[in-house]
Amino acid sequence: MASAYITGLGVFLPNEPVNNEEMENVLGLINGKPSRCKNRILKNNGIKSRYYAIAPQTGKQTHTNAQLTAEAVRTLSKNSNFPLEEIECLVCGTSSPDQIVPNHALMVHGEIKCPPCEVVSTSGVCCSGMTAFKYGYMSVYSGLTKNAVTTGSELVSNQFRAKFFQPEIEAKIQDLEAKPIIAFEKDFLRWMLSDAAAAVLITDTPRQNGISLRVDWVDIVSFANELETCMYAGAVKRSDGSLQGLRDVENPDEVWKENYIALKQDAKLLGENVVSYGIQKGFAQVRDKYHLKPDHITWYLPHYSSEHFKLPLHDELVGIGFEIPFDKWFTNLTYKGNTGSASIFIMLEELMSSGKLEPGDRIFCLIPESARFSYAYMHLTAV
16 A cells, blocks of 8 residues: 655754844844834744844845755755655745745755756745645655655745835835834734744655654645635735735835835734634544544644644634643744744654654644635654
8 A cells, every 4th residue: 555654854943043132133123113012922922032044243144045945955864864866856835935936946956956856846835835745745655756855944034134124114204104113914923933944755665763754644725715815925905805916016116115025914814713714614624534533643733823822722622522632732833933834844853853752653733824824734643
């Protein structure tokens, strides 16, 4: 019977960890003033340290996204004793590519310089690492390839540097606003997201020595048919919930004045829907499809953006009769940060390296994406 296994993981976290007191100095002050909402957001999200691909002394970018990802792939190769020359399928997901064209995966291939192979890129936000993973998993499971390397990576700090918000501030000053500030939906994300990359090796046979993770199933569900956009970039949100893209702008100056490029999030829409849709609708559907029981799960790895969501996630599970005790939860959000598409694999790598896994352990992963409310669910078994 065909199977596919996670037989290696590699993680790259750039530079030294940045604590809450240091982060605004690294990213820079907007309009020369401290953020008015930073401390409140940090208190809610519970993140104590994170990593930025920025040199604190100079404020200069130290890595591109492709370079971050390539470092994770090289770490994977070293950790797993897997030669890069043997990669048959390379699949890379990110929400923050260095450019629009060429695609991110091709740039990573150019960095690692392995021989010609199938190369695919997936886009999205937090689920883009999972769509990349599922493509690689299907390639191996179907027998089309014997192995695949998939990645999730984010480089967001460069777009959160203060200088990219200054044109918007200056435009507001020119419009005679008394107290020009960055709108909450933009400032909010400066204190939520950080940089990292993770790489996964999927093979058609388990490791000869040590723990491998058999991929039992991966389901990805979108609710874009029911909910409007929540996280977006390259656009502004109209009053009716639709998006106006930067290429629809009549006056090009508006792109900078309204900062179309900035990553933005509708925090109210997020709070009202992200947990309930992920559990009551998406997870309930997956639970029934695979006849999943709470006592079947040894480890629960939920990717959430903030500690604020931990108790609501637990309570929603209880509400559908699927309580998972907190001693089965595994997360590293508070000290490795919210790294979007890389987060779930950074958690998996730490769990696999911890010595806590035993053959037969079952791991359930939940990955929500707020862009337009899509969710990835994955079940693994340690062998």
